[in-house]
Amino acid sequence: MTPESLLQLRTEKCTIGCPVLDRFLAGGIPCNSLTELVAESGTGKTQFCLQLVLSAQLPPSRGGLSASSLYIHTEFPFPFRRLRQLSTAFLSSRSDIFTSSNSYDPCDNVFVHGVYSADEMLDIMPKIELFIQVNSKSQFPVKLIVIDSIAALFRSEFENTGFDLKRRSSLFFKISGNLKSMAKRFGLAVVLTNQVVDLIGGITEGLNGIKVGNLSSLNSSGRRVCAALGIGWANCVNSRLFMSRNEDMIGGGRSGMVGDEEGGVYQQSKTRRRLSVVFAPHLPESSCEFVITREGIFGLET
């Protein structure tokens, strides 16, 4: 047992494929670490992950890992069509790197696997490890694991009884322990998505009086929410990011359209999305607005 030299120990980061978001996250998603993405449905978790599996294939000179990735989905079906769409945009916007190899298809470097239960998730861990090990010599070794979402595995099967909660939290720690040791062994970046639950109760208190992280409260769609799976799971991840969406009414009230005799009141709404750091060992409390377009997910300069 010898200590590792901190001078050589630099945390690799995987770009998100957008300079604004990369800057916001100090370079991207860190390797050797578990990053959790919390958001209600329809905010962009899956979009973020899909973009990440593409940008991970970029060479290190462009902030990527030159790596393929393993995408474990627990919510069905897997959005193949969106991945295809994003990969076309990905290729055309980076034609300088990819012109030489015409046969290159980014989708070839994304391994997709569906998992239906928490026990199955734990069961396939050794297989994943073997798979990564076998792949480690290839041109694009696996350097990124995405689990979308971890919440779906746990939110149906378990009852709210002492026995089940205990079993559930022991599974949390086993899955997270396995992922962390794999992340360390192979230098993987691991991204997990999590759902939210509505928060009912006091104003400053979180779920059961627990406040987790910097944000005084997490708001999305005008509701106060917090990450699903409770405090036990919160102990299992290294960083937690939160994505929120809120409908902004623009031009609410009378429309300014010329010739609108009726004077009809209509409201046009615009979805504003925001990515915030709840907690992370290397990031301060901050947030960044982003948009989702056909080409992917992009941060907005403030």
Next chain:
Amino acid sequence: MEKKESSRQICGKDRIIALEGTDLDVPESKASEILKYVSQTSRMDGSSRSPATFDGAQTAWAMLSEENFLPCITTSCLDLDNILGGGMRCREVTEIGGVPGIGKTQIGIQLAVNVQIPIEYGGLGGQAIYIDTEGSFMVERVLQIAEACIEDLSEYAHLHKDAQDCKVKMHPNNILQNIFYFRVCSYTEQIALVNYLDKFVTEHKSVKIIILDSVTFHFRQEFDDMARRTRLLSEMALKFMRLSKKFGLAVVMLNQVTTKFIDGSFQLTLALGDSWSHMCTNRIILYWNNNERYAFIDKSPSLKSASASYSVTSRGIRNSSSSSKRIKMM
């Protein structure tokens, strides 16, 4: 009074051993003979470096005077240092617990940097061992905190003369080199490492703090047999206790929180159960109060229970920014 006098004579001028308190029915002359014999044999072992009569035994008086000279490692947060009596005590095992994101790892990193503050600046000029079980240790963050620490020191150096030679010593890269970082990925590795630490610290005498971040993570995974878990944990705690005494270093163990079902409601407690709560000398709980971070001394044999606010800034742990405001308000 007479008895006390005689026991003083047995043990030398500056030591008092309370023979009269014992229940043994031994006449005093016999007792002094026994004492003499024991102290002679232990001297023959060559292991009687300590001035006590029994090898390893010390009088409370000697311990008190020793304790007054115990060095402290500052937390860089004045309020926190104040309630801790100067910072993290050497020779003591301190447990720090709190919810994710409250700043446990940040305090750990801060201490690993601060233990290296040179003696000329009132520090220990030591080295640190950082045992990472969770993977939250980020070198880029250590660098940030180290650079801020050096900045603060050089500001301080303007007021003092012997600054230059210290500046050379305190380079961010040197600070990184003086942190021995171990990443452990299972509880067996964790136990093996703790067993190895004695040897490691013997070879690296200037290690003045061991940070275990966190004690909990691997012990919440595998164990169906809770009795076994308790045994392993208490064995580990004892080893840390011995290390801290033997080498005069501070041990800081970070702990997670869990919810416990008490009286019909869920309450927050530190993880690893009731038996674990006896293991550490000091216990500090970190919590949120509105939007401020607070530290609370939950258990300590020498410090009174108190709480203080702190904040986690880009430069590391510092005084809470609003604590000055609050004083103004009053």
